[in-house]
Amino acid sequence: MTKTTHEFRDPIHVFVKLDADERMVINSEPFQRLRHIHQLAMTYLIYPGGTHRRFEHSIGCMELATRIFDTITDPDNLRKLPYEVRNRIPEIERDRFQHWRRTLRLAALCHDIGHLPFSHAAENLLPKGVTHETMTKRFILEGMRDIWAKMEPQPKPEQIAKIAVGEKEAQELLPFSPWERILSGIITGDVFGADRMDYLLRDSLHAGVTYGHFDHNRLIDTMRILPGTAQDDTEKYNLEPELGIEQGGVQVAESLLVARYLMFTQVYFHSVRRIYDIHLKSFLKTSLIGGVYPTDLDEFLATTDNEILSSIRAAARNVSAAGHEDASRILYRNHFRKVYQLMAQDCANNPFALADIAAALQEHIGVDNVIVDDANKATASKSDFPIQADDGRIISAHGQSKVMTSLPIATTWYLFVNPEQRERACSWVKKNVETFLKPGNKNYA
């Protein structure tokens, strides 16, 4: 007899069960490609255990999204939702949970199928206006049409696409109903998104660090659909339903945001990881035709980390190959070295300090010998969400939690130099940097 339920062993979620339709998605070419896309790009060159792929993350995301869905749609947990807010999500009255639960699971499975080789590392090499979410949508709406057609009942690809990528990335599919917004928030949400929860836990486990740990089971248990937070003192709460938590979940939500901040500072924004990303991007820019990734679905499917790694290896061994210099820096670990990182408080004295120091250093050791990296990630600033207090009030997480509002923004703000110039650069930095950081310095009086 054919099995209708299948399961994966997973290092985070132990067993993940799936049905025959979901297995069909997993067995498809776009999904199987994710077995060859490293979740953390070249982070394994710094944290050797970080070799996990988008494949297992996508399955984990489906598992967490389902647990969140089951919690927030539990009738006991919907009881306190005010009528005027509940009224805006008629779907929760219609007993169509099975349809939406299935759509959510398919969307969670597919949410990363448009990822480029090495994930985010060189995403801006897509043509202007195209993101990995654009490619995800295209696979769901076009590339996987045959798979949806084989399912009974057939799911709606537009709904899957909307929920998989969220409102920001699906402007052509607007408007989102409040319910669709909640479902996409289950996957893509900034605080409670299953995507973020899974990657923090999984990246932490594989990198061999504990920064990304938090009690996700407790967090999910306290999640609720709630009225939106009052944005100012003109309203009691917002009628737009949102994902929030009960008061008892505040501390675990804080620990998630702290985990995210720490993972950014210690892993995702690790200076060596950043410079490998920069070398990789530079290599791809010279080795890809026209310096951009192909967006034709067939060509896109044909490129994974494996092909890029082969071409890096070949280019590193051939001095006349396009991208030879960056390839050899990656392969032989001869990457540019960090000589300076700007601190946030120094930036307050001179907001242009990093650029000023970089320009002066470039003058000293040569323009091509210095690379500036100045990314930042607001790991908590977008994280306001409603909390249902024990007395029934809806309050802002930011109004309630000093931990959330005090979390710094993770930044890179690095200066890297050619390893051959490292000693010169280091002694220049020691001697000169301070003059750029004092209030009243020559460039920012």
Place this chain on the structure above:
Amino acid sequence: MLDIDKTVAILAMVKQLRDEGSWTGETHVQKAMYFLDKKCAIPTEFDFILYKHGPYSFDLHESLASLFASCLLEHQVQPSYGPRIQLTEAGRMFFAKYASRLSSKERPIQTVANWFGQKGVADLEKLATALWVQTESPAATETALAERLHEIKPHIPVEDARQALQTVSALES
């Protein structure tokens, strides 16, 4: 690397909104910058999309994050509600140094801050979405626009949508 002109425009808007008595959370800044761009025709270089509470710019959100990271802006936390945004000491210094770069933007920023100083987020959502539908279909009739607004934001009744459209049309930039 901070873009001086964008930075000083954001700082000016935050400062003016606060001076006009606005709560000045991110939603207020977002909607005010949208009006500056679309109603006052002052290019802000931020791309706006239609989001949860009306027009929203992720670029602007990122710029705000940079200004928080650079210690030019800070959150002022209020119990129960979303946080307010204000300039830090370093932000005020920056603004004093570069305010002259605002030139033609200065007056429109004051005008927008004046329009919105006393408005709450529910009004801002309504007005900004009204401007969105007007910008989307400038030739459409008021009835068609009101229906479109109601379609995008079903919690805004057609009659309220019509009033919001009239308010937006009456604003003199």
